Amino acid sequence: MTETTETPPVAPAKVPRAAVPPRTGRGGRLPRGLTPWLFLAVPLALLITFTYVPVGNMIFYSFTDWDGVSPDRRFTGVDNYEQIFTRPELFRVFFVSFYYLAASAVQIAIALYFATVLSFDLRFRNLFKGILFFPYLINGVAIGFVFLYFFQDGGTLDSVLSWFGAGSGHAWLGDPASANTSLAGVSVWRFTGLNFVLFLGAIQSIPAELYEAAQLDGATRRQQFRHIIAPSIRPVISLSVILAISGSLAVFEIPYIMTGGATGTTTFVIQTVKLAFQFNKTGLASAAAVVLLLIILLITWIQRRLVPDEKVDLV
Amino acid sequence: MGKKKTLTGALLVAATLTVAGCGGGGAASGETAKSPADPADASGTIKVLTHRTDLVQNGTMDKYAAEFNKTYPKVKVEFEALTDYEGEVKIRMNTDDYGDVLMIPAAVAKNDYPKFFAPLGSAAELADTYRFSDKTTVGKKVYGIAQFGTANGFVYNKAVWRKAGVSEPPATPREFLAALKAVRAKTDALPYYTNFKDAWPLTAWSNNIGSVTCDAEATDKLAGAVSPWKRGGELHTIDSLLHDIVKGGLSEKDPSTTNWEASKGLIAEGKVATMQLGSWAITQLRDAAVKADTDPDDIGFMPFPVRKDGKHCAVLASDYQQAVNAHSSHKTAARAWIDWFTEKSGYSAKEGAVPTLRSAPMPSTLKDFVDNDVTFLERSEAKTGEVNTIDNAAEIGLNKPDYRQKLVDLARGAQQGSLDDYFADLDKRWNQAAGTAGS
Numbered sequence: 001m002t003e004t005t006e007t008p009p010v011a012p013a014k015v016p017r018a019a020v021p022p023r024t025g026r027g028g029r030l031p032r033g034l035t036p037w038l039f040l041a042v043p044l045a046l047l048i049t050f051t052y053v054p055v056g057n058m059i060f061y062s063f064t065d066w067d068g069v070s071p072d073r074r075f076t077g078v079d080n081y082e083q084i085f086t087r088p089e090l091f092r093v094f095f096v097s098f099y100y101l102a103a104s105a106v107q108i109a110i111a112l113y114f115a116t117v118l119s120f121d122l123r124f125r126n127l128f129k130g131i132l133f134f135p136y137l138i139n140g141v142a143i144g145f146v147f148l149y150f151f152q153d154g155g156t157l158d159s160v161l162s163w164f165g166a167g168s169g170h171a172w173l174g175d176p177a178s179a180n181t182s183l184a185g186v187s188v189w190r191f192t193g194l195n196f197v198l199f200l201g202a203i204q205s206i207p208a209e210l211y212e213a214a215q216l217d218g219a220t221r222r223q224q225f226r227h228i229i230a231p232s233i234r235p236v237i238s239l240s241v242i243l244a245i246s247g248s249l250a251v252f253e254i255p256y257i258m259t260g261g262a263t264g265t266t267t268f269v270i271q272t273v274k275l276a277f278q279f280n281k282t283g284l285a286s287a288a289a290v291v292l293l294l295i296i297l298l299i300t301w302i303q304r305r306l307v308p309d310e311k312v313d314l315v
Numbered sequence: 316m317g318k319k320k321t322l323t324g325a326l327l328v329a330a331t332l333t334v335a336g337c338g339g340g341g342a343a344s345g346e347t348a349k350s351p352a353d354p355a356d357a358s359g360t361i362k363v364l365t366h367r368t369d370l371v372q373n374g375t376m377d378k379y380a381a382e383f384n385k386t387y388p389k390v391k392v393e394f395e396a397l398t399d400y401e402g403e404v405k406i407r408m409n410t411d412d413y414g415d416v417l418m419i420p421a422a423v424a425k426n427d428y429p430k431f432f433a434p435l436g437s438a439a440e441l442a443d444t445y446r447f448s449d450k451t452t453v454g455k456k457v458y459g460i461a462q463f464g465t466a467n468g469f470v471y472n473k474a475v476w477r478k479a480g481v482s483e484p485p486a487t488p489r490e491f492l493a494a495l496k497a498v499r500a501k502t503d504a505l506p507y508y509t510n511f512k513d514a515w516p517l518t519a520w521s522n523n524i525g526s527v528t529c530d531a532e533a534t535d536k537l538a539g540a541v542s543p544w545k546r547g548g549e550l551h552t553i554d555s556l557l558h559d560i561v562k563g564g565l566s567e568k569d570p571s572t573t574n575w576e577a578s579k580g581l582i583a584e585g586k587v588a589t590m591q592l593g594s595w596a597i598t599q600l601r602d603a604a605v606k607a608d609t610d611p612d613d614i615g616f617m618p619f620p621v622r623k624d625g626k627h628c629a630v631l632a633s634d635y636q637q638a639v640n641a642h643s644s645h646k647t648a649a650r651a652w653i654d655w656f657t658e659k660s661g662y663s664a665k666e667g668a669v670p671t672l673r674s675a676p677m678p679s680t681l682k683d684f685v686d687n688d689v690t691f692l693e694r695s696e697a698k699t700g701e702v703n704t705i706d707n708a709a710e711i712g713l714n715k716p717d718y719r720q721k722l723v724d725l726a727r728g729a730q731q732g733s734l735d736d737y738f739a740d741l742d743k744r745w746n747q748a749a750g751t752a753g754s
Binding site: 067068069070071072148151152153155169171172173174175176179259260261262263264274275277278279280281 | 401402405409420423427430511514567568569570707710712717720727728729730
């Protein structure tokens, strides 16, 4: 409070300076190159503090045997990495990712279909858009809980099936195959909306004249999709595929909340979390996280090589 | 090119910061947190970290604090309840700021206690007064005092078991399984509930180690390459019982969607007959019975179905241990709180738990045990540190649910494999870890 009362006497002293041409990029005392950095300072500080420092720490931990609490830690060199690559059970969990990978293919197909259909004039178009996007807005933890009731013995799914006389009494989360399929299904339900919105945005940026011209030439909807829509949203599809693959490798919250990794639903990230927080092997878990990061970077790189980023030129 | 340089620069900065940031916390002084000779000696504001969010929210803890202030007027007690207690405290322990009084998180290795907590006195001195003090004894000094202890066993609905025609607590696992089968045949109740989905109730099975052979040092004996799951070993008996219950179809049909909160009501209403839990649960289940409008006295407690020389044994295990932060500036006040809370607050009696104070009587919830002449054994914790090291190195987790979830999966056929192979694998992992963890 006292500081505010002291400011007025100081302020006049600044007045003569203010008479000097204002500090613009050209005439001020600030070096020309510094101005963009001033604007960048805050985001960069945030980025470094919350991304690069933790990542750096993680890489550092991955070379130690730190247990996560103890003030002591020993350097163990590449021992953690050696363990990851020599213990097959640590890698076996990647097979679970195939369920999610298959699910993402379904997810992209569904999203693409609805995005195409809803980009044309349709009754209740916005309502359907809302319904499709809605699941993405719900918190992942809430989704986990909702679907836990859904898959419960005698839960929503079982009652719905019994209306059609198919009440199986199947324990959906009870055996590895159906548990992973169910969980992957939840993931499709949740993330279709995101893909859908990406595709819809891309489709709507296609000039309307193209459709008109195509219609005049007698192109069917299918042909319009094949020759206009698909080529023009290729970059977005390729982005979605990259996201789908990296997402499938790094699945975490849905299986963690719904099954805790029981019954063969452990994914690589769940396993990493368990190593770090159950067995206090922070060093090994960090190494696992680094390996996952490298795998995802590698896959993205390969994908960019196979499908180069070409410019879409429609007109 | 320019962009790449910037990124490299940022990464360099990050790397530098990383290395600089790894100094770790300051060293602990090792000064003892003494009990105040005179209540007036204790002063200051202390922060108590607790996992009992329920008691902080409903004001029970504040009532304890008000009661405490009648004796120690100069101490102000503040509570901080943490929902994910283990996870959050573990991370906070990398700084100096983790309250004045806290429950020792399981993640802290026993040998590290002197680095984090202030000693409370010598083992010789405290062991006479308090149970479970050896769990936190490092170098002949005690670092934590248990809130209370629990006995382990099976909670069951007496009315259901009576209806099934079983009145005596089973003396062998075979009798126990026969009793559960009778429950299935003669009543509508589900004989056993695993609480598989919530997982932590499965960890309590390990607390029966010692009850089987009536040996208080059974846990200590696991330190080393001893094949804990070999035939005749305690874990073999304990885990086989769980396996046989599930394999016999005596547990719930779909364990993957169980619900702990709901299970309290189920057993109170007699829809579930039996659950394996600590004695701390009895109070909660009786409360559930009151809520469900059934008779709370129907909730009974029976020991692990093994008799040694004609008698059942029950191992007493300690709950969270309260410790004083080594960096606290109000150690005397913190110690005063721990002493008062353990001895005078009436907390353990209210929770129906085994009191830490040796001189206090057993709670009424264990009346079933006292009546049936169950021998209480206080679990020796002399080698807990070593056992935990092996356990973590083997990634088995005696006190974690994963390996028992797999056991249940094997038993109900959700995963391929035989029980013997699984036990052999566990033994192998345990023995290998014992070989490397010692070095």
